[in-house]
Amino acid sequence: MSFAIYVEKLCKSYPGASVPALDGLSLSVPYSEIFGLLGPNGAGKTTTIKILCGLIPADSGTATLFGLNAQQNMPAIKGKLGLVPQHIALYPALTGLENLRYLGRLYNLSETQIRQRSKNLMERLGLEAHADKRVSRYSGGMKRRLNIIASLLHEPELLILDEPTASVDVHSRALILSFLEECRSQGKTIVYTSHQMEEAEQICDTVCIVDEGKMVAQGSPQELISTTSGCRRLEDVFLYHTGHSLRD
Numbered sequence: 001m002s003f004a005i006y007v008e009k010l011c012k013s014y015p016g017a018s019v020p021a022l023d024g025l026s027l028s029v030p031y032s033e034i035f036g037l038l039g040p041n042g043a044g045k046t047t048t049i050k051i052l053c054g055l056i057p058a059d060s061g062t063a064t065l066f067g068l069n070a071q072q073n074m075p076a077i078k079g080k081l082g083l084v085p086q087h088i089a090l091y092p093a094l095t096g097l098e099n100l101r102y103l104g105r106l107y108n109l110s111e112t113q114i115r116q117r118s119k120n121l122m123e124r125l126g127l128e129a130h131a132d133k134r135v136s137r138y139s140g141g142m143k144r145r146l147n148i149i150a151s152l153l154h155e156p157e158l159l160i161l162d163e164p165t166a167s168v169d170v171h172s173r174a175l176i177l178s179f180l181e182e183c184r185s186q187g188k189t190i191v192y193t194s195h196q197m198e199e200a201e202q203i204c205d206t207v208c209i210v211d212e213g214k215m216v217a218q219g220s221p222q223e224l225i226s227t228t229s230g231c232r233r234l235e236d237v238f239l240y241h242t243g244h245s246l247r248d
């Protein structure tokens with residue numbers, strides 16, 4: 001079986017840190033699935049995503065996307081990859097549409113492509129009435145939704161989202177989750193992180209639980225629940241593997 005993402009024995013230590021952020025992490029992401037990267041605070045999820053997207057180098061190990069090494073082939077991978085960062089990456093003084101126009105130009109899209117894709121995506125994520133409003137006036141949920149649209153303008157095959165549903169209300173969350181399911185049905189591969197186990201259980205085909213920079217469990221939510229003793233929900237599996245102590 002070939003995978004959209006293949007990570008093998010990834011290690012990363014930040015300068016001055018007493019423990020490694022990644023300590024031999026291995027995982028594989030099948031094509032056209034929603035893949036949940038789960039783990040407590042500080043487990044190494046964002047670090048993994050940064051390495052996958054070529055933003056920081058690993059100390060050792062390999063990260064492969066579409067069969068290409070992330071560290072050596074990012075120019076070839078870039079067009080197929082959309083990243084939704086954990087922190088909102090938008091210009092607050094520009095309107096929603098101006099943000100998208102700016103990003104679309106960075107991707108060398110034509111004005112027609114930018115206009116059509118922005119309109120379509122804003123409609124699907126409930127922002128069509130807010131296109132000409134400054135982002136500084138958007139609610140948290142609206143910013144999260146625009147942040148997702150910004151990563152999709154160039155129509156990537158693989159979408160990596162770092163906590164796309166953090167701090168959003170029930171309505172925004174439902175809209176974002178059904179949008180991700182719609183992307184999957186179009187054949188896109190989706191990797192996403194979340195601290196909401198119920199949500200991951202609902203939409204993920206496969207989840208990988210990471211703790212202290214290592215993979216501690218990977219499988220479908222149902223597989224993990226049925227094979228882990230005494231577990232009825234994904235949250236039980238998560239606590240079984242990661243314990244109950246605070247990580248901050």
Ligand SMILES: Nc1ncnc2c1ncn2[C@@H]1O[C@H](COP(=O)(O)OP(=O)(O)OP(=O)(O)O)[C@@H](O)[C@H]1O
Nearest residue numbers: 014015017021039040041042043044045046047048
């Ligand atoms: N730039 C940095 N410099 C030093 N240490 C860092 C840096 N970024 C992350 N770390 C440390 O690396 C470890 C992994 O952090 P990372 O951000 O990857 O975790 P995470 O799983 O994304 O956590 P969260 O759920 O809180 O977002 C943590 O111990 C964190 O403190």
Ligand SMILES: [Mg+2]
Nearest residue numbers: 045046086162
């Ligand atoms: Mg993180």
